[in-house]
């Protein structure tokens with residue numbers, strides 16, 4: 001925000017072979033490259049392009065043609081939504097806002113030169129870079145598991161074929177079989193996500209395979225909305241779900257995918273489905289760009305979402321380490337708007353305003369039984385700090401829970417329109 | 422009329438503060454007898470008293486301390502039902518705001534009544550209604566400041582002209598939930614409201630007159646100019 005509006009002529013001169021480089025010197029428009037078309041990246045691209053009305057060139061680098069939201073993917077597992085309803089295309093970003101879509105992976109970033117190299121070899125010059133690649137999994141987080149085992153023991157923590165695979169596996173479980181989830185250590189995307197998933201799997205099994213069991217192996221002492229989930233599990237799925245926390249070895253777990261075995265503190269369990277959600281870190285391109293710290297996440301300036309290592313590189317969503325906000329689609333979308341506002345101010349001289357952030361996460365426990373937790377945040381110099389919050393209460397009546405669920409449907413329609421146009 | 426309101430307020434305070442005699446009684450809200458006459462405004466739609474039945478509006482016996490939209494057998498609007506479910510309780514403060522301007526208090530309410538603008542009239546009317554509530558004398562007087570209902574926000578707040586660029590930025594936060602195209606499934610639409618209604622509704626959340634926790638939090642941290650900027654922006658949104 002304090003940065004001066006700058007001249008780009010110097011950098012433009014070096015950018016001969018660049019995609020869409022303006023032909024005429026001196027008429028160069030400032031350019032923003034956004035890596036990752038998820039909740040953070042696509043929102044940021046859309047807000048910059050929409051609000052600058054053509055004054056800034058925006059290129060969105062994203063390999064997939066269709067983005068499947070992780071949010072609501074648990075509802076698909078529970079049978080409340082079909083898979084297609086999770087898919088969103090990027091077409092409107094191009095047609096309505098003039099964003100250039102580069103359908104490729106970003107393979108490298110040269111921050112000194114101000115360029116991004118795509119897997120296909122193309123090089124993109126940028127004035128500002130936005131990195132929003134979501135998460136990757138931390139190596140060795142669950143001994144015995146790595147990505148090559150995800151076809152046997154799916155993570156289903158990036159939505160798409162993995163989510164479909166997990167659902168097919170649950171549906172194919174033998175009568176009275178065991179579904180096991182290995183929950184991740186903190187920090188990870190969507191704190192209530194694993195527990196909403198347990199609820200949805202329980203919902204599905206209660207109908208199709210009521211004598212089945214669910215084993216939740218959890219390295220954490222406590223988790224998000226715990227009281228609400230436990231109350232709901234007791235009410236709707238009594239006797240089906242067993243949670244093994246760290247006091248019973250939930251933090252000492254190993255898997256043997258070929259044998260479909262889970263070893264918990266030395267005890268071997270045979271299971272029928274095993275959903276391994278490993279520990280997480282920022283998407284790999286963040287590390288390649290040299291902006292991560294030794295925790296594997298990217299420290300950012302709370303006022304702008306610019307990385308601490310480089311004020312021209314903004315990092316949004318799950319990949320960032322910003323303070324009190326959870327890693328959620330709502331949070332990524334909220335952060336993207338702050339970054340878009342700051343980037344526009346820096347590149348085109350529009351007004352800069354103080355950062356405001358907020359988050360709400362809804363979870364579905366059973367049919368029409370929705371709960372929510374949310375907070376608002378402000379930027380301090382150290383971190384994004386929570387200033388106010390609320391959470392659903394245990395013992396709420398059915399009408400309120402139903403209204404909360406309906407609200408979440410409204411939110412899904414709202415946020416996906418806000419991200420993809 | 423401003424004079425009368427001020428006198429009443431002074432009187433109420435004096436009564437409430439008087440030691441001994443009145444300590445166990447709730448202070449007067451207003452003149453219930455005069456309120457009975459003003460109830461003529463309502464009686465086309467509402468009945469009150471021992472024989473009261475639901476009519477165009479629900480019967481108003483026992484309304485103080487009751488959850489909104491809670492009379493059995495009355496078909497309330499979605500909006501008032503939602504407010505009740507979210508925890509709206511009829512108190513002096515919330516009734517005053519509702520009667521003053523039903524639509525800004527619960528947009529979408531089926532009560533097609535433009536609102537009783539005069540503060541003293543409302544105080545008198547509510548004093549009358551309170552006599553038909555359970556143990557009316559036990560219902561405490563709200564703190565005097567809470568009496569000012571929303572529609573009487575100082576004119577300078579209502580007249581604030583928002584900065585549209587700021588409104589556009591702030592609106593980003595709202596559009597995560599409220600769709601820019603005005604869609605209203607699950608979450609109400611907030612596009613193209615008259616600016617004043619919008620400002621009043623936001624202040625109703627800010628002052629926790631409207632019950633919803635998400636909106637109380639969102640509005641709670643918005644300054645007056647920010648609410649004005651948002652109202653200006655959403656009023657013009659035609660996308």
Ligand SMILES: Cc1cc2nc3c(=O)[nH]c(=O)nc-3n(C[C@H](O)[C@H](O)[C@H](O)COP(=O)(O)OP(=O)(O)OC[C@H]3O[C@@H](n4cnc5c(N)ncnc54)[C@H](O)[C@@H]3O)c2cc1C
Nearest residue numbers: 036038039040070071106133134190317318327328329330
């Ligand atoms: C089961 C589950 C349930 C959830 N439920 C909710 C919920 O109810 N509410 C909520 O708010 N959040 C929820 N979340 C969390 C939410 O999905 C994430 O927090 C959010 O998607 C993060 O946004 P992001 O932009 O950081 O990353 P993502 O949305 O993951 O987007 C990253 C994008 O970057 C692309 N990408 C990665 N690397 C590269 C590269 N090198 N080059 C180009 N592109 C690249 C990817 O293809 C992807 O499209 C849930 C998550 C899960 C797993």
